[in-house]
Amino acid sequence: MTENTFWLKKIEISVSEAEKRTGRNAVNMQETYTAYLIETRSVEHTDGQSVLTDSLWRRYSEFELLRNYLLVYYPHVVVPPLPEKRAEFVWHKLSADNMDPDFVERRRIGLENFLLRVASHPILCRDKIFYLFLTQEGNWKETVNETGFQLKADSRLKALNATFRVKNPDKRFTELKHYSDELQSVISHLLRVRARVADRLYGVYKVHGNYGRVFSEWSAIEKEMGDGLQSAGHHMDVYASSIDDILEDEEHYADQLKEYLFYAEALRAVCRKHELMQYDLETAAQDLASKKQQCEELATGTVRTFSLKGMTTKLFGQETAEQREARIKVLEEQINEGEQQLKSKNLEGREFVKNAWADIERFKEQKNQDLKEALISYAIMQISMCKKGIQVWTNAKECFSKM
Secondary structure (H helix, E strand, O other), X not given: OHHHHHHHOOEEEEEEEEEEEEEEOOOOXXXXXXXXXXXXEEOOEEOOXXXXXXXXXXXXXXXXXXXXXXXXXXXXXXXXXXXXXXXXXXXXXXXXXXXXXXXXXXXXXXXXXXXXXXXXXXXXXXXXXXXXXXXXXXXXHHHHHHOOHHHHOOOHHHHHHHHHHOOOOOHHHHHHHHHHHHHHHHHHHHHHHHHHHHHHHHHHHHHHHHHHHHXXXXXXXXXXXXXXXXXXXXXXXXXXXXHHHHHHXXXXXXXXXXXXXXXXXXXXXXXXXXXXXXXXXHHHHHHHHHHHHHHHHHHHOOOOOOOHHHHHHHHHOOOOHHHHHHHHHHHHHHHHHHHHXXXXXXXXXXXXXXXXXXXXHXXXXXXXXXXXXXXXXXXXXXXXXXXXXXXXXXXXXXXHHOO
């Protein structure tokens, strides 16, 4: 494992291209899917020459399998999310088809970002399965399944049950759930606003395209003003044609926001795991208290609460001293075992909270930095567009003044 960690720190990871393929799925039906080429290149040099690049192809479903494995084996970690499988919060002028080339390209960038997030994580980067994901194309799925991670995965019903039945939830994790809900709500709102801004922007640029056409047609009619009108029309056309590149940049910023929209669910996954651990701890404590009470009742011969055993004793007579001693002995063994289990669960819970909170603080610091940079870059882009608009109309004004 140490060698793997060392190796991961010495390589560059990229998802360099996407390829549309056709094959048969698990139920032997024809399907079309996209495969992604993962390239790893050593940054170390031997005799002045870099080591050759290794490459392999992975499907999106294999990325999902890797992430599901990481979620199970590292429950205290805020596991980086994958890019969306199908487009959400789509600006209505763009395609929502998951085979659309533009969408596939954005997902390729998102998958590369996912791998870089995992590779830069202080804990996840050490994982052997992740190492094999980058280096072993054949039989990788079998290797993952052999870990038995699916058997360790908690069911949704169990997680929901724990959510409603925990008596003493940790306030910090309750607040974290509210934090993740608020993060999701705010970013969803930002994405909707961004779609409206993109729509309005598209309209503005198309109006300039219409101006360009009108000025060009007008220049053919007005001979004396023809040169000025044609020049003004040219400025309008250039401005209008730049909308495609701008909207591409817009989608890039939207994808950065979407990553943290999906991170909200990763935070809730950590909360759910803590609720399950707390529920198991409370159940174990309750079971231990019940056994201690039974033992005390047998030892003193008094029954404090109604029980089926107590009612049976009254109906069919008392137990012999030997039977009572045997039962007390069994209960004492169970109590001893229960105390050890409770102690173990307490230690496990404290360790989970310590590790989870350290990773949550790391995540928050990363989130603040990433979103700050993304929003500042987005604002700079908007300012740049406004300056271009002003310049276009300044140039057009000069053209009109020469008429």
